[in-house]
Amino acid sequence: MKIMIPTWVGGDLVAVEKLEAHQKGLRHKAVSVFVMHGTEVLIQRRAMCKYHTPGLWANTCCTHPKWGEDPEDCAHRRLDEELGITGLKLEPRDRLEYRADVGGGLIEHEVVDIFTAQVPERISVLPNPLEVMDVDWVDLDVLAGLARKDSGKYTPWLKIYLSEHANQIFA
Numbered sequence: 337m338k339i340m341i342p343t344w345v346g347g348d349l350v351a352v353e354k355l356e357a358h359q360k361g362l363r364h365k366a367v368s369v370f371v372m373h374g375t376e377v378l379i380q381r382r383a384m385c386k387y388h389t390p391g392l393w394a395n396t397c398c399t400h401p402k403w404g405e406d407p408e409d410c411a412h413r414r415l416d417e418e419l420g421i422t423g424l425k426l427e428p429r430d431r432l433e434y435r436a437d438v439g440g441g442l443i444e445h446e447v448v449d450i451f452t453a454q455v456p457e458r459i460s461v462l463p464n465p466l467e468v469m470d471v472d473w474v475d476l477d478v479l480a481g482l483a484r485k486d487s488g489k490y491t492p493w494l495k496i497y498l499s500e501h502a503n504q505i506f507a
Contacts, residue, residue: 337367341365341400351403358388361435361443367410368398370452370505371424371459377479380419380463381470382491388438391469394491398448402474407449419471420462424453430504436492450505476506 337459341366342350357364370377380397384390397418400470410428415421436444458473476481480498483490498503 340403342403342463355399358442358444363445363447364400366398366400366446366448367407368394368448368450369411369415372397372452372454373458373473375476376473377476379472379474380468381431383465383467385466388440388442389491391428393490394494394499402495408451411451418467421459425453432501434493434496436496438492475482
């Protein structure tokens with residue numbers, strides 16, 4: 337099944353197959369979520385069956401909205417689909433744009449709606465094994481240091497968020 341995502345082509349927003357958008361490095365819509373407990377962030381390790389960046393650590397969840405899907409609705413949908421998380425109050429933080437080589441000849445060129453959710457305690461998750469192979473709670477400052485030091489273990493977008501946009505996301 338081909339997944340179509342909202343992508344800008346020649347200034348127009350059109351539906352393009354997700355793999356094609358990444359192969360051509362086309363600018364497309366995305367959503368990223370950071371679930372926080374105080375200064376700790378819930379991160380996930382991407383499943384080995386993912387077609388790019390398998391086995392790398394990323395933020396709580398990230399995805400592409402369906403055509404016409406509201407970014408916040410998309411964020412709630414993917415929290416549930418990837419981690420079995422429902423009912424969080426999401427706070428819109430910013431809309432960012434980045435371009436990153438994700439390996440295998442694929443480029444992420446995303447316009448990302450960022451959301452955070454603050455939880456009063458570490459919540460339980462039910463990772464979907466087709467999406468997520470592991471989860472962890474990590475202090476944000478520790479995570480930023482790890483991503484700088486051991487950058488090969490983290491997705492390009494997580495490193496970009498932590499190094500270039502932390503004030504916009506976590507302030």
